[in-house]
Structures are given as structure tokens and as C-alpha cells.
Amino acid sequence: MRHDKARCYLSQRIEMRQHTRTIEISTRGKGLYDFTRGIDSWLRDCGVSTGLLTAFVQHTSASLTIQENADPDVVRDLNDFFSRIAPEDNKLYRHTVEGPDDMPAHIRAALTLTQLSIPVIGGTLALGTWQGVYLFEHRSGPHRRSVALHIIGE
Amino acid sequence: MRHDKARCYLSQRIEMRQHTRTIEISTRGKGLYDFTRGIDSWLRDCGVSTGLLTAFVQHTSASLTIQENADPDVVRDLNDFFSRIAPEDNKLYRHTVEGPDDMPAHIRAALTLTQLSIPVIGGTLALGTWQGVYLFEHRSGPHRRSVALHIIGE
């Protein structure tokens, strides 16, 4: 592990502050919905240059994930994987009243992320080159999903 | 994605502060233990109206998850799912000295969450209507589990 002191800097203590908001994302069935730009534009509106941004999905049948934003096949293969390990098969589950896709949706949500915190460095999200932030929809029908955002910084 | 500016507000900068504590949860075998109310009541004690609350489980055979708090069958089906993908079968594992449930417990913990951060907006946790915060116990016997809590806000 390399300790690069030059990249470890103390913030200027100008004024620590917080912002919150809720964004809504419309989904059209199972899959990943990139909302990196939505977070980015809110971050710029807030004018925070160093801080911590948190996204929290307010549902139990949708979740968050960070994945490669380059090849759309990655997203399809990921979706297939979850269909293999948590198939829509009512014989496997007790909770079936909300449809065959509901219990698999809760399982997929438990296996991925409900919340993500991303450091903000130099005014931008400290994402890697290929990273995109996705809402992961686990239900078949269209839904309107809420993600609570919080930022603390200066 | 809808940008609802009215819901994006700047906090009042009254006084940024932190609180920490550790809570203990007694478990009686595998399953989910709702401790949403424990976090909520601590949040009220601290009097933070805008901030970020973090829960961190201090174990490697128990974890955290957010799930539906309405139908108890969801919790049972979730438990069954993990038993299917990480069964108690000593032939599958090298690490067997701590009992047949120990290595599956580490796997279940790796697949779920060690830590959860939840925005605090308007004096309450920004949870969705059906979301509950659960300690996920992965071992068969009774245990006493510690969860470190941290809140920063104003």
C-alpha cells in the first residue's frame, strides 16, 4: 500500500454545512437505471467541494448498485444472474400475494445496496473512470422510486 | 428524473455536532430482528433534525439489512433463500471448527450489509413507508450483538 501524503489534504474549515433532497426515478421493469448525472448536477447546485454524499433508496423491492457504465451487456448479464439465483417461482416462497416478482425483488434488494456514500473531492464525486451509480429495479411493472440524498461538507 | 427544487433545502448551520453510542441486541437464533425503534428513540434523545445516522454491526456472523416490515413471510422466505445458497454442509467448507453454521454465517454476512447510513430529514429517519432496519443473525444459538451508532448533524 502506497502512502501518498501529497494526496492527503486537510479541508479549509470554511463552513461545514448540509443539504438534503429527494429525487424520483421512473422505472419500466427490471433493470439498472443510471442516475449518476442527477446526483452530479445536484452536487454542483449545492456548491460543496469536499464532503460526503449519501444516496438512500426508500423501497424494499428496488436498490442501488455501482457498476460499469461502458458495456450495456454487463447490465444484462447482471440481471440474468439475479434471475438464476432468485427465480420467479411461487413454489419457492411463502410471500406470493403481491405477485411472482415480489419476493425475488426483496431477495435481490437484500443482496445489493440500500444506501451508498461517495466521497466528494475537488467538487466532484470520487467515482472511478468506469463507475456509474444505478437504481436497480427488481419489479416487472413500472414504478416511481424515491431516493433520499444527503450531503455534508464545505 | 424530476428535479423538485422545493424539496432541496439548505440546513440552518445552527451547530454541527456528533453523537455516538453502542446498542446491544439479544438474538435467539437465525433471523431478522427489527431495531428501527431503538434507533428512532436514540435519534429523538439526540435532538438532531438534519443529519446522517450510521449503524455499524461489530461482528462477522451477523449483519444489517433493510426489509419490508409488513409481512412476516418476507423474513422467512429471505432466511430460506440464504439457507439454499449457503447451506450448512461441512463438506463445502474448510472452516468448520466453530460449528456447521459458522462459515455459512460469514457468507451471509458478506452478502448483506455491515453498515447502513440513513439520512435524517425533519427530525426523523428518511425511511420509506415499508422499510424496517433489521439485525440479521446468522448463527443458530443465542448471541448478544453490538451495533455502533454514529450521528452527525444539527
Added chain:
Amino acid sequence: MRHDKARCYLSQRIEMRQHTRTIEISTRGKGLYDFTRGIDSWLRDCGVSTGLLTAFVQHTSASLTIQENADPDVVRDLNDFFSRIAPEDNKLYRHTVEGPDDMPAHIRAALTLTQLSIPVIGGTLALGTWQGVYLFEHRSGPHRRSVALHIIGE
């Protein structure tokens, strides 16, 4: 749940501040790489006694996990488990151009953590006795991985 008021304390409000840095970890194939000491030593450099430390991995084929740091067999069994549920088998995936280990790597990353936040209490990470913080490498070849660190506290 036990409410131990004595362990719930208000921080002194001396001065809230932030630090950020990026650390690099060299990997030599699939497996877990403990970097708890790297985080710990940075935490001591920053001199933060109460706060929240966040680690964020800037890749989509490596991730983070907290696991038992006592028995190396736990780490081997964990690796085997992921090979069973997301095997290197090109027939299962569309995204195969980057090698047979790439799509399984994205799946493993989705199932584990991209980010971890750990409370800092009394000048140290609030880890349990057996917890270690690991970079989880999912690719077969050697890589250089970046983890962005952020701390806020006083």
C-alpha cells in the same frame, strides 16, 4: 435492547473538520487483502477522535468486505462460495470480451460492498474484535486498486 446512557456521549464541538486521501493497493489475483492497518494509520495521522470514516473502492471488478481476520480458511471458503454462484463460464454471459473472469467479477462486486463507513470512537475505528477491512479482488491477474478515503469529525 439495552439503553446504556453512559455510553451515549455528546462530542465536544472543538472543531469539525474533514480529510480525504486515496490509497492504492496492489493485488495478485482473486482474494481478500487486509488493509485495516492502512486506514488505522491514516486515522492516527489525521488526529480525529470522534467521527465517521468512509472507504470507497473506485472499481467495478473489486469491492470491500469486512470479515474475520483470525482464520485464513474463512477467506478461502468465501472465495470458493463466490466461484460456485458466479462461475467463470463464458456460456453464462454476454460480456466476455475482457476475459472469462470479468463478468463474474462484476457480479461479485455487486454482491459485496463498494463503500463502507465506520464510526470512529475514542480515536479508533469502532471495529469488533475479529473484524478486518478487506479489499476483495475479483480478477485473476495483478491489479493496482484505488480506494478513496474520507473522514469527518473532530
